Amino acid sequence: METPAIPAVSAAADTLRRDLSVAKNLFFGEIVEENLFPYPKMRERDRDMLGAMVDALDDFLAPKHADLAHYDRNAEQPPEFIQALRDMGLFGLIIPEEFGGLGLSNAAYARVLAQTSSHDSSVSLTIGAHSSIGMKGLLLFGSDAQKARYLPRLASGEIIAAFCLTESGAGSDAASVRTKATRGDDGSWLLNGEKIWITNGGIAGFYTVFAKTDTPEGKMTAFIVEAGQQGVSHGPHEDKMGIRASSTTTVAFSDVRVAAENVLGEVGKGFKVAMAILNNGRTGLGGGAVGGMKTLIRLACAQAKDRKQFGRPIAEFGLVREKIAQMSIDCFAAESAVWMVAHYIDSGCTDYSTEAAISKVFASEAVQRASYEALQIAGGNGFMREFPYEQITRDTRILSIFEGTNEILRLYIALSGLKDVGANLGELKSAVGNIFNDPIKGFGVLSTYVRRKASETTGYGTDKILRELHPSLRKAAATYEKYVVELSKAADGLLRQFGKAIADQQHAQKRIADMAIDLFVGLCVLSRADSLVRENHAEQHNAIGIAEIFTRQARRRLMRNVRGMTINEDKAIEALASAVLEKGAVGWDVI
Amino acid sequence: MKILVGYKRVVDYNVRIQVKPDGSGVVTEGVKLSANPFDEIALEEALRLREKGIATDVVVATIGPADCQAHLRNGLAMGANRAIHVVTSEAIQPLTAARTLLKLIEKEQPDLVILGKQAIDDDCNQTGQMLAALWNRPQATFASKVEISGSTAKVTREVDAGLETIEIDLPAVITTDLRLNEPRFTKLPDIMKAKSKPLESIPLESLGVESGDSLKTTAYAAPPKRSKGVMVKDVAELVALLKTKGLV
Numbered sequence A: 001m002e003t004p005a006i007p008a009v010s011a012a013a014d015t016l017r018r019d020l021s022v023a024k025n026l027f028f029g030e031i032v033e034e035n036l037f038p039y040p041k042m043r044e045r046d047r048d049m050l051g052a053m054v055d056a057l058d059d060f061l062a063p064k065h066a067d068l069a070h071y072d073r074n075a076e077q078p079p080e081f082i083q084a085l086r087d088m089g090l091f092g093l094i095i096p097e098e099f100g101g102l103g104l105s106n107a108a109y110a111r112v113l114a115q116t117s118s119h120d121s122s123v124s125l126t127i128g129a130h131s132s133i134g135m136k137g138l139l140l141f142g143s144d145a146q147k148a149r150y151l152p153r154l155a156s157g158e159i160i161a162a163f164c165l166t167e168s169g170a171g172s173d174a175a176s177v178r179t180k181a182t183r184g185d186d187g188s189w190l191l192n193g194e195k196i197w198i199t200n201g202g203i204a205g206f207y208t209v210f211a212k213t214d215t216p217e218g219k220m221t222a223f224i225v226e227a228g229q230q231g232v233s234h235g236p237h238e239d240k241m242g243i244r245a246s247s248t249t250t251v252a253f254s255d256v257r258v259a260a261e262n263v264l265g266e267v268g269k270g271f272k273v274a275m276a277i278l279n280n281g282r283t284g285l286g287g288g289a290v291g292g293m294k295t296l297i298r299l300a301c302a303q304a305k306d307r308k309q310f311g312r313p314i315a316e317f318g319l320v321r322e323k324i325a326q327m328s329i330d331c332f333a334a335e336s337a338v339w340m341v342a343h344y345i346d347s348g349c350t351d352y353s354t355e356a357a358i359s360k361v362f363a364s365e366a367v368q369r370a371s372y373e374a375l376q377i378a379g380g381n382g383f384m385r386e387f388p389y390e391q392i393t394r395d396t397r398i399l400s401i402f403e404g405t406n407e408i409l410r411l412y413i414a415l416s417g418l419k420d421v422g423a424n425l426g427e428l429k430s431a432v433g434n435i436f437n438d439p440i441k442g443f444g445v446l447s448t449y450v451r452r453k454a455s456e457t458t459g460y461g462t463d464k465i466l467r468e469l470h471p472s473l474r475k476a477a478a479t480y481e482k483y484v485v486e487l488s489k490a491a492d493g494l495l496r497q498f499g500k501a502i503a504d505q506q507h508a509q510k511r512i513a514d515m516a517i518d519l520f521v522g523l524c525v526l527s528r529a530d531s532l533v534r535e536n537h538a539e540q541h542n543a544i545g546i547a548e549i550f551t552r553q554a555r556r557r558l559m560r561n562v563r564g565m566t567i568n569e570d571k572a573i574e575a576l577a578s579a580v581l582e583k584g585a586v587g588w589d590v591i
Numbered sequence B: 001m002k003i004l005v006g007y008k009r010v011v012d013y014n015v016r017i018q019v020k021p022d023g024s025g026v027v028t029e030g031v032k033l034s035a036n037p038f039d040e041i042a043l044e045e046a047l048r049l050r051e052k053g054i055a056t057d058v059v060v061a062t063i064g065p066a067d068c069q070a071h072l073r074n075g076l077a078m079g080a081n082r083a084i085h086v087v088t089s090e091a092i093q094p095l096t097a098a099r100t101l102l103k104l105i106e107k108e109q110p111d112l113v114i115l116g117k118q119a120i121d122d123d124c125n126q127t128g129q130m131l132a133a134l135w136n137r138p139q140a141t142f143a144s145k146v147e148i149s150g151s152t153a154k155v156t157r158e159v160d161a162g163l164e165t166i167e168i169d170l171p172a173v174i175t176t177d178l179r180l181n182e183p184r185f186t187k188l189p190d191i192m193k194a195k196s197k198p199l200e201s202i203p204l205e206s207l208g209v210e211s212g213d214s215l216k217t218t219a220y221a222a223p224p225k226r227s228k229g230v231m232v233k234d235v236a237e238l239v240a241l242l243k244t245k246g247l248v
């Protein structure tokens, strides 16, 4: 994937190894310290502006809370509100200045989405689907002519963008799309098919469409299609559980003529284009999740301090305090991981898809836990629609479903790590390579693997993170140093045990993925805490506390997952699932 | 026409003010700081006059510590053409502020100066009046409507008895009341554009302003907490209660 390298200014970037994936190296028992420490800083240009932008967004959205709740109940953002989003400049966030946008870095963009999400998720979705996925392909792969033609109008929001991949028969299995494009003699294409659940489908003027193309170059191609073209239509707004005000519709293409110059990227490389867009866009979703968590924490604190039961504010009770603390840990951890990934993207790292998947899985689940707990703290009020908890709970539910379900992403995390290990094992090179249509990289590095194997056995118990750390953080670091070796042993063991069949071992993959998630997120937490200590930041003591607690919790999960590699109930679970599935229901009753 | 706008930074009006434990001031660290709401109204009025084609140049000025730059950028993002930052780490009182603004007037030669009627931190309500006197020009305070025609301004003032409309010759000082206008939202692209607008920094010492500070603050204290009220059944009970408390 060719991502233009944005010149990095932070100190962390100087030693950054742009070709290395931290997460994939965990599977080799390695901690790529250069890519984790020190914790990256927001680019100066963006930091200066973000303070003012955050205030401006608060001023803009805070007075509209009642309207926003109304849009949710009515399942639509009215045109005048979309216009207000345009006027605010919210469609030009990541478009370069020369095309009329704000040219924000990925990190700053994610921070803006965090702020909009702290008010309302549907707002984030309208602007996020436009920037994160709708027009991201044009930014990453567009020709100069395509950019000049569309970016200025996309920046102003004159045309809003949508990403059209999913179909009724192609959800998680995105490569199986049936929408078809056939090339005519004049080189133009005829497009036919229907997409479903397209965010901004009803308000977009610009569609990035993925279609099957039976060409020598490859099976799928991305196209730019304009809403006004002959044969393009969309269905009504879907009646959804959450993010109800955001437009979700079907988009149909009936004999739509697409000019050759509207192919996005190379003919036949559509799947790569789609995956590159989704990987690059994940920080938007993660940023939104973090913004949501900060609102939930604020609401929960106010509620807990205000509400008295048993003669005391419920904030004094351990079970309430535990929830507040856990939400804060999750929030810090998600934030640390999301902005680490944003930094990789902004610095021109080439292999960050595994880290991006980890940050998406962790952040989406963290905000879902937080919405559950904040609602619980509010008790009966939490269940009432006049309070914001129920809407936030509905709105955040989607985050583990779209832009890759968390199941699919867990498999991806496991397999992308295992694939490199497998590639290095030589004889297993084809075992997992083709699962995600991603060619195996890293042949001929068997010697590296052998060297790594050696360091894995001798490296046990020695410091892998060389920088000097605060004593509490040093202790936490030892956990990651230990379990990264356990992960590499587990990966190695699984590949030797299952060979090619590892692709079918989802229970094992989930354990592996969860280990990788705990390790990567934990290392991000450690790095961020270390940087706050070095800065003598006012929050440094909380950060140390969070790093300690997160690490202990992660260690218990890691221990369980390591043990689960050999001792587990997988077979019994499979058998039970088969039985229940066969019947299609459970057979027992108390009558 | 050039308009000079006073644009002071204060603790945001949404923040619950806390007094420092030693009583030496209020807590400003880690607290949201914003433009004085009356000054935002002043800037909004100036921008509207520019949009009507009456003014051409809107200059925001603040007197404050080095980190006020971001605050002035907000004024530029809202739409001011230029900003002047008079840098001082000391908190100053109205007469010193008025003398400082007079120096800026001498330098800038504005046709109109618009200030907030007061700042929500010290609530002095003096600077505009003092400035007009020092400058020896007319003043129209507590404005709720401003109409400019030629070299005069017709200003509606909010006074205790209601509304009063006066006409003054320009140049003059106008101070704003709450109902004059509703300040606009800052848009994100304007925040970016503000980065390249001119912002001039002048050390207060270099202006040769004689300090007019004559008040010494001895201590800050939070207002006493209101004690909880009691509900009474009827007037008779109320009177009885007031009597027992010796209040009637």
Ligand SMILES: Cc1cc2nc3c(=O)[nH]c(=O)nc-3n(C[C@H](O)[C@H](O)[C@H](O)COP(=O)(O)OP(=O)(O)OC[C@H]3O[C@@H](n4cnc5c(N)ncnc54)[C@H](O)[C@@H]3O)c2cc1C
Pocket (backbone or CB within 6 Å): A129, A162, A163, A164, A165, A166, A170, A171, A172, A173, A196, A197, A198, A199, A200, A240, A243, A248, A398, A401, A402, A403, A404, A405, A406, A407, A408
């Ligand atoms: C509100 C909303 C907005 C959306 N916006 C867009 C958009 O803008 N553009 C777009 O293209 N799409 C969009 N989508 C579609 C979204 O990306 C898909 O819903 C998502 O990819 C999942 O596909 P699916 O719903 O068909 O579920 P399925 O793929 O049918 O999955 C159903 C379940 O099976 C699991 N599963 C599937 N395959 C496997 C496997 N191999 N192993 C284990 N488990 C598996 C999944 O994890 C899931 O739990 C949107 C969806 C929604 C609900």
Ligand SMILES: Cc1cc2nc3c(=O)[nH]c(=O)nc-3n(C[C@H](O)[C@H](O)[C@H](O)COP(=O)(O)OP(=O)(O)OC[C@H]3O[C@@H](n4cnc5c(N)ncnc54)[C@H](O)[C@@H]3O)c2cc1C
Pocket (backbone or CB within 6 Å): A307, A309, A310, A314, A317, A318, A319, A320, A376, A377, A378, A379, A380, A381, A383
């Ligand atoms: C849909 C609905 C139907 C209902 N129907 C009925 C009904 O038919 N009849 C009826 O009488 N009531 C009814 N209720 C009320 C319901 O029983 C209460 O909402 C419930 O008892 C919780 O009380 P609360 O909402 O005041 O929450 P609170 O008591 O304020 O609790 C808030 C949070 O604090 C926690 N908490 C409180 N005290 C402690 C403590 N000491 N230690 C640790 N944690 C603590 C709680 O677990 C909760 O998480 C209904 C409520 C709803 C939402």
